[in-house]
Amino acid sequence: MSEVTYADLKFQDSSKIKCTQNFDQVGVKAPPAPSHGWHQRDLALILLCLLLMTGLGVLGSIFHKTSKIETEKFKNLQNLKEELQRNVSLQLTYNMDSFKKIRNLSITLQEMATKLCYELCRKEPEHKCKPCPKEWxxxxxxxxxxxxxxxxxxxxxxxxxxxxxxxxxxxxxxxxxxxxxxxxxxxxxxxxxxxxxxxxxxxxxxxxxxxxxxxxxxxxxxxxxxxxxxxxxxxxxxxxxxxxxxxxxxxxxxxxxxxxxxxxxxxxxx
Missing domain, CATH: 3.10.100.10 (Mannose-Binding Protein A, subunit A)
Known part of the structure; x- marks a missing residue:
């Protein structure tokens, strides 16, 4: 009864192998092989990302150049504005000085004309330059x-x-x-x-x-x-x-x- 024969061992090994195969077939399944469609979709997404990054880079470069050009234009306009303001200020100052000189000259001429007219009226009471009506x-x-x-x-x-x-x-x-x-x-x-x-x-x-x-x-x-x-x-x-x-x-x-x-x-x- 205690002796194990070769036929029993072979039978047991065969049973273990069959159980192992059945467990593999029922309990754990191997992952399916990736399909060809998924590979194309991933490549398209990668290419799209690359294109977007390239576009952003190009737009950033254009924005930087444009911003630099506009900043330079603004500085030039600002300098032109300041120069025009200086010129206007100088012109106004010159005009004011000229106006004062003309006004002072006019006052001086008026005073001289009045004095001259007064002397003429002393000699000729009804001289044309007299600023009063006749007989006044x-x-x-x-x-x-x-x-x-x-x-x-x-x-x-x-x-x-x-x-x-x-x-x-x-x-x-x-x-x-x-x-x-x-x-x-x-x-x-x-x-x-x-x-x-x-x-x-x-x-x-x-x-x-x-x-x-x-x-x-x-x-x-x-x-x-x-x-x-x-x-x-x-x-x-x-x-x-x-x-x-x-x-x-x-x-x-x-x-x-x-x-x-x-x-x-x-x-x-x-």
């Missing part, structure tokens, strides 16, 4: 006219208004000296009418006063007092309805430079 007295930048007729203060004021002028106002020492030189006596002045009577005021002090006529004087009566010149030292006051002579003033026209060089109007002949 020229002093500095004003024209003056004396009306030898007795009127109330209100009518005298209306007379001046009719000549685009106003009653005389003595508001500077220069005008005061001019009035004294003309010996203007018994003329209404452009002083504000007063409700209280004042006999007189010093002429040298009144020219800086705020009494010079600025108010409405449509209704004047015997109870109002107006100033007038009586001598070269004082301003006296009298009823505004009394009668005095009239002295008017208005701004002189600018002296024309060409008018100081010609005494007569050109006749147009060659």
């Amino acid at each position: 007295i020229w002093h500095e930048d004003h024209c003056y006219k004396l009306f030898k007729k007795y009127d109330t203060w209100q009518k005298s004021n209306m007379t001046c208004s009719a000549h685009n002028a106003s009653l005389l106002k003595i508001k500077s020492k220069s005008v005061l000296e001019f009035i004294k030189s003309q010996n203007i006596y018994n003329y209404w002045l452009g002083l504000s009418p007063r409700k209280t009577y004042t006999k007189y005021k010093n002429l040298d002090e009144i020219f800086i006063s705020s009494d010079w006529f600025t108010r409405n004087t449509n209704e004047l009566n015997d109870g109002m007092f107006c100033g007038y010149t009586r001598n070269t030292k004082y301003v006296f006051y009298a009823s505004c309805t009394s009668s005095k002579d009239t002295v008017c003033e208005k701004l002189a026209n600018p002296v024309k430079i060409e008018s100081t060089l010609m005494n007569e109007e050109p006749d147009g002949s060659m």
